Amino acid sequence: MTAFGWSLAGTDGRGRAGTFHTSHGDVCTPVFAPVGTQGTVKALTPDQLESLGAGLILANTYHLYLRPGHQVIARLGGLHGFMGWNGPILTDSGGYQVFSLADRRDVDGDGVTFRSHLDGTEHRLTPEKAIAIQEDLGADIIMALDECPVPNDRDAVEGAVIRTHNWAERCLEAHTRTDQALFGIVQGGIFPDLRTDSAEFIAGLDFPGNAIGGLSVGESKPETLAVLELLDQTLPEDRPRYLMGVGSPEDLVEGVVRGVDIFDCVLPTRMARNHAALTRQGRLNLRRAEYIEDTRPIDPACDCYTCLKFTRAYLRHLSVSGEMLAATLLSIHNLHALVHLMDDLRQAILELRLNAFAEEFRDGYQKHRDPEA
Amino acid sequence: MTAFGWSLAGTDGRGRAGTFHTSHGDVCTPVFAPVGTQGTVKALTPDQLESLGAGLILANTYHLYLRPGHQVIARLGGLHGFMGWNGPILTDSGGYQVFSLADRRDVDGDGVTFRSHLDGTEHRLTPEKAIAIQEDLGADIIMALDECPVPNDRDAVEGAVIRTHNWAERCLEAHTRTDQALFGIVQGGIFPDLRTDSAEFIAGLDFPGNAIGGLSVGESKPETLAVLELLDQTLPEDRPRYLMGVGSPEDLVEGVVRGVDIFDCVLPTRMARNHAALTRQGRLNLRRAEYIEDTRPIDPACDCYTCLKFTRAYLRHLSVSGEMLAATLLSIHNLHALVHLMDDLRQAILELRLNAFAEEFRDGYQKHRDPEA
Numbered sequence: 001m002t003a004f005g006w007s008l009a010g011t012d013g014r015g016r017a018g019t020f021h022t023s024h025g026d027v028c029t030p031v032f033a034p035v036g037t038q039g040t041v042k043a044l045t046p047d048q049l050e051s052l053g054a055g056l057i058l059a060n061t062y063h064l065y066l067r068p069g070h071q072v073i074a075r076l077g078g079l080h081g082f083m084g085w086n087g088p089i090l091t092d093s094g095g096y097q098v099f100s101l102a103d104r105r106d107v108d109g110d111g112v113t114f115r116s117h118l119d120g121t122e123h124r125l126t127p128e129k130a131i132a133i134q135e136d137l138g139a140d141i142i143m144a145l146d147e148c149p150v151p152n153d154r155d156a157v158e159g160a161v162i163r164t165h166n167w168a169e170r171c172l173e174a175h176t177r178t179d180q181a182l183f184g185i186v187q188g189g190i191f192p193d194l195r196t197d198s199a200e201f202i203a204g205l206d207f208p209g210n211a212i213g214g215l216s217v218g219e220s221k222p223e224t225l226a227v228l229e230l231l232d233q234t235l236p237e238d239r240p241r242y243l244m245g246v247g248s249p250e251d252l253v254e255g256v257v258r259g260v261d262i263f264d265c266v267l268p269t270r271m272a273r274n275h276a277a278l279t280r281q282g283r284l285n286l287r288r289a290e291y292i293e294d295t296r297p298i299d300p301a302c303d304c305y306t307c308l309k310f311t312r313a314y315l316r317h318l319s320v321s322g323e324m325l326a327a328t329l330l331s332i333h334n335l336h337a338l339v340h341l342m343d344d345l346r347q348a349i350l351e352l353r354l355n356a357f358a359e360e361f362r363d364g365y366q367k368h369r370d371p372e373a
Numbered sequence: 374m375t376a377f378g379w380s381l382a383g384t385d386g387r388g389r390a391g392t393f394h395t396s397h398g399d400v401c402t403p404v405f406a407p408v409g410t411q412g413t414v415k416a417l418t419p420d421q422l423e424s425l426g427a428g429l430i431l432a433n434t435y436h437l438y439l440r441p442g443h444q445v446i447a448r449l450g451g452l453h454g455f456m457g458w459n460g461p462i463l464t465d466s467g468g469y470q471v472f473s474l475a476d477r478r479d480v481d482g483d484g485v486t487f488r489s490h491l492d493g494t495e496h497r498l499t500p501e502k503a504i505a506i507q508e509d510l511g512a513d514i515i516m517a518l519d520e521c522p523v524p525n526d527r528d529a530v531e532g533a534v535i536r537t538h539n540w541a542e543r544c545l546e547a548h549t550r551t552d553q554a555l556f557g558i559v560q561g562g563i564f565p566d567l568r569t570d571s572a573e574f575i576a577g578l579d580f581p582g583n584a585i586g587g588l589s590v591g592e593s594k595p596e597t598l599a600v601l602e603l604l605d606q607t608l609p610e611d612r613p614r615y616l617m618g619v620g621s622p623e624d625l626v627e628g629v630v631r632g633v634d635i636f637d638c639v640l641p642t643r644m645a646r647n648h649a650a651l652t653r654q655g656r657l658n659l660r661r662a663e664y665i666e667d668t669r670p671i672d673p674a675c676d677c678y679t680c681l682k683f684t685r686a687y688l689r690h691l692s693v694s695g696e697m698l699a700a701t702l703l704s705i706h707n708l709h710a711l712v713h714l715m716d717d718l719r720q721a722i723l724e725l726r727l728n729a730f731a732e733e734f735r736d737g738y739q740k741h742r743d744p745e746a
Contacts, residue, residue, distance in 0.1 A: 039690065043697040046682070068690045072666055076686055084682045293445055309419070309457045313449055317412065317441045324416040324697055 004141075004181035004208045006240045006261075012354040014232055014259040017346045020209070020240050022088040022140035023179045024080060025055075029240055029261040030345055032252060032338040033058045033090055034269065038067070039083045041335075042269050043327040046084045052304060052336040053343070056088045056141075058264045061133055062097035066116050066123075070136035078138030090264070091139040092244070093130040093171075093185075096213075099148050107147065109163060127170035135177045143211060144171035146185040151219045157189035160214075165201050172205055183209040183242060190223045192230055199234035210235050211242040212260070216251070225254060232259040249278055249341055250365060256345045257358050268338050272330035275319040278337045282366040284312075286330065291316040304336035305329075377514075377554035377581045379613045379634075385727040387605055387632040390719045393582070393613055395461040395513035396552045397453065398428075402613055402634040403718055405625060405711040406431045406463055407642065411440070412456045414708075415642050416700040419457045425677060425709040426716070429461045429514075431637045434506055435470035439489050439496075443509035451511030463637070464512040465617070466503040466544075466558075469521050469586075480520065482536060500543035508550045516584060517544035519558040524592045530562035533587075538574050545578055556582040556615060563596045565603055572607035583608050584615040585633070589624070598627060605632040622651055622714055623738060629718045630731050641711050645703035648692040651710045655739040657685075659703065664689040677709035678702075 006020045006029070020027040033056040034041045034049065041049055041057060049057065059079055064070060076082050079089055098105055098114045105114035111126030127145045134142040145167045147160040164187045175182045184207040188195035202210055212231055215224050228243070235241055240261040246252070247265020255263060268278060277284040279299040284291075286298075297307035298315065306315070306329040318326035348357035379393045379402070393400040406429040407414045407422065414422055414430060422430065432452055437443060449455050452462055471478055471487045478487035484499030500518045507515040518540045520533040537560045548555045557580040561568035575583055585604055588597050601616070608614055613634040619625070620638020628636060641651060650657040652672040657664075659671075670680035671688065679688070679702040691699035721730035 038694045038696060039687075040696050040698045043701070045678070045698065045701065047678070067694060068665060068686070072686070075666060076668060076684065082684075082687055082690075084687070292441060293448060295449060305418070305420070311449065311455075313441070313445070314412075314455055314457070317455075321411045321440060323411060323413050324700060325413045325418065327697060328416070328418065328701070 006209065006238070008238070010350045012349040012352045013257065015256050015345070015349040015354040016259060016261055017349040018240065018261060020261075022181065024086060024088045024140050027056045027088050028343075028346060030252075030256045030342050031056050031262055032247060032342045033262065033264040034335050035060070035264055035266045036083065037266070038063045039073075039079065041331070042273065043324065043331050044335075048305075048328070048332055049085070049335070050087070052332050053339040054087070054335060055339070056090060056262070057085060058090045058092065059083075059137070059139065060097060061091045061094035061130065061137065064137060065094060065133050066118055070133040074136035074138070078136075080138065088141070089139040090141040091134050091137050091143065093143040093145040094125055094133065095130065095145045096148050096245070098125055107163070109166070111145075127167040128174040131171050131174040131182075135175070135180065138177075139180065141181045141183060141209065142175075144168045144182060144184050144207075146187055146213050148187065148214045148217060149189060151189040151214055151217055151223070153189070154191060157187070157191060157194055157214075161187050161194055161198050164213075165198070168202060168205055172207075181208045183207050183211050185211040185213040185244070186231060186235070187214045188227075189214055190219050190227065192226075195227055195230055196234055199231050203234065203236050207239070209240040209242060209262075211244055213244050215243065216246045225258065228255060228258040228260065247338065249280065249338065250362075250367065252338065252341060253345065253358050253361050256342075256349075257354060268334035269331045272334045273327045275326065275330065277315075277330055278334045280337075280341070280361065281364055286312065286315045286319045286326070288316070298333050299337070302333065302337065304333050306333040306336075379582065379611070381611070383723045385722040385725045386630065388629050388718070388722040388727040389632060389634055390722040391613065391634060393634075395554065397459060397461045397513050400429045400461050401716075401719060403625075403629045403715050404429050404635055405620060405715045406635065406637040407708050408433075408637055408639045409456065410639070411436045412446075412452065414704070415646065416697065416704050417708075421678075421701070421705055422458070422708070423460070425705050426712040427460070427708060428712070429463060429635070430458060431463045431465065432456075432510070432512065433470060434464045434467035434503065434510065437510060438467060438506050439491055443506040447509035447511070451509075453511065461514070462512040463514040464507050464510050464516065466516040466518040467498055467506065468503065468518045469618070471498055472521050480536070482539070484518075500540040501547040504544050504547040504555075508548070508553065511550075512553065514554045514556060514582065515548075517541045517555060517557050517580075519560055519586050521560065521587045521590060522562060524562035524587055524590055524596070526562070527564060530560070530564060530567055530587075534560050534567055534571050537586075538571070541575060541578055545580075554581045556580050556584050558584040558586040558617070559604060559608070560587045561600075562587055563592050563600065565599075568600055568603055569607055572604050576607065576609050580612070582613040582615060582635075584617055586617050588616065589619045598631065601628060601631040601633065620711065622653065622711065623735075623740065625711065625714060626718065626731050626734050629715075629722075630727060641707035642704045645707045646700045648699065648703065650688075650703055651707045653710075653714070653734065654737055659685065659688045659692045659699070661689070671706050672710070675706065675710065677706050679706040679709075
């Protein structure tokens with residue numbers, strides 16, 4: 001076991017309840033990590049994040065590398081001090097954003113050259129550079145550089161898997177900070193043989209945690225779930241598994257019952273800025289006229305600050321009036337909803353009733369519940 | 374003394390320290406009221422407002438009348454419940470915003486007809502309507518309808534004074550809620566004789582508080598101060614005086630030493646959204662490159678949440694990155710700065726050293742301090 005060991009507290013079916021130990025505290029899993037792209041979870045203070053129960057947050061290497069720069073953040077004492085968050089932080093490698101730049105980047109075996117979306121300047125990202133940047137940022141969990149291809153283009157996926165594996169080895173080699181856990185990433189698109197090969201290769205490198213990349217990028221939901229079920233058989237059971245970029249309530253439940261431990265996604269905060277509230281029964285669009293005099297909280301069963309203090313009527317008023325407070329209050333609620341959904345899933349695992357919990361959730365959940373509200 | 378009595382705790386020169394009693398708690402004066410135009414002080418939760426020390430907040434009748442509507446707010450339990458603020462609230466009459474609509478409004482002796490800036494619909498505001506709306510909103514301090522003219526156009530000011538006086542009487546007559554304090558408003562532009570006449574007339578109506586309207590609307594600073602000095606001689610000493618729409622640090626100090634007790638202004642929160650921080654030494658523009666690695670807080674002498682927790686470097690990063698959190702953190706700091714400036718002015722009055730405090734403030738203050746920072 002490494003310094004970042006993950007200890008298993010219990011399992012139920014494929015579901016796993018555990019604790020991941022980091023230099024900035026323990027993370028109970030399964031866990032959902034809110035995304036703080038530019039070193040801030042949008043519209044929230046660190047105190048609000050802590051109050052709503054966030055245990056692990058994610059920041060994006062690509063954005064922070066470009067602005068204010070990893071060396072600036074290093075000189076300012078690292079990301080924890082910079083953004084005033086003393087809990088565990090995870091950074092991605094920057095690769096996903098760079099590969100999303102489409103016609104602004106060129107990949108080769110050694111790395112990828114890209115142009116900044118901010119000012120068009122040219123930059124180069126290699127496995128060694130991705131690690132150096134993340135060591136400067138100083139997160140507790142950092143990620144190997146990988147390539148995330150279109151998931152159903154076999155040629156593209158095969159090439160990406162080769163590069164991803166080579167880069168994983170180089171990242172391991174380059175990584176020097178002993179207070180950071182470096183996770184490897186499995187690729188392979190929707191192809192079972194490639195996924196299995198990739199999982200075996202990455203598992204063989206003995207990372208303290210393994211991530212599942214290249215999902216939720218355009219494939220169908222059954223394809224996503226099939227890959228998760230396949231990887232559950234291949235990835236080591238004694239290491240946490242991180243499903244990158246996934247975070248709707250329904251996807252979290254389906255991921256946990258298939259053995260995933262860590263998730264992150266911009267969905268809850270992006271939805272909040274678009275006036276949508278997440279609940280166990282589905283999503284509410286707070287701009288709808290039906291809420292104009294609705295004195296109920298978003299979710300009567302929720303005990304977040306927003307639900308304890310404000311009515312749907314007030315939230316609707318803030319939303320239609322374009323007030324920033326709408327984004328803050330809905331972000332608090334949406335993140336609280338996902339954080340506590342994970343807490344409840346963990347409890348269900350520990351009490352050996354995960355399947356019943358998942359069934360009940362599926363029965364009660366309609367993705368868009370407004371028309372029936 | 375009415376139920377809303379203002380008790381004087383001490384005076385020093387023209388400065389006054391007091392307490393205004395309302396149904397939602399006492400307000401220590403002098404006081405600065407943050408502005409919550411649409412029923413929210415922009416970018417802040419009520420908890421953040423309370424933490425930074427806000428004692429009285431203002432909401433705008435014009436905006437809330439149009440959206441969501443005063444009757445909606447009344448059915449939802451009034452403004453306090455609607456916006457989750459249990460402390461004292463002040464509403465204006467809506468007149469100032471309506472008169473600002475320029476070519477969208479027509480004034481006559483009975484009231485003013487205007488078109489909504491939201492959808493162009495036609496509305497009519499009379500003294501009776503302004504009171505009815507404010508009774509529905511349910512603030513602790515409400516304002517008579519007045520007309521705020523261009524301050525140096527004698528004909529316009531004379532007409533506005535006549536209407537303002539007539540409307541003040543009608544507002545008094547229309548007001549029925551005994552849990553609200555209705556304040557009268559003095560007009561008269563920059564003309565000493567009109568100001569004195571107006572102050573005598575309004576004082577004669579025996580409002581529990583008197584407001585000074587029609588200042589900070591284009592006249593010079595010496596003209597503003599001359600009017601304040603004049604009114605200090607005419608307005609009753611046993612009632613609080615409210616200088617509407619004024620709120621830079623330098624104007625607050627000059628108002629307090631001339632006998633003003635209550636102020637409100639969008640300046641601190643608007644500045645926050647424009648990346649400017651207020652300090653006792655002057656304003657900082659947080660977007661400036663010089664702050665990129667500045668590890669100091671905005672103001673080392675400040676103990677607000679923002680200054681205790683974040684560096685100028687981080688605030689600059691948030692500002693240049695367009696993050697909402699910049700507005701939140703700078704609003705917390707700017708409001709805290711003004712609220713505590715008022716606390717310090719009050720203490721200086723009670724300790725009979727107001728003049729020395731004001732002198733020291735003037736010596737240390739440069740409106741735009743960046744070039745020398």
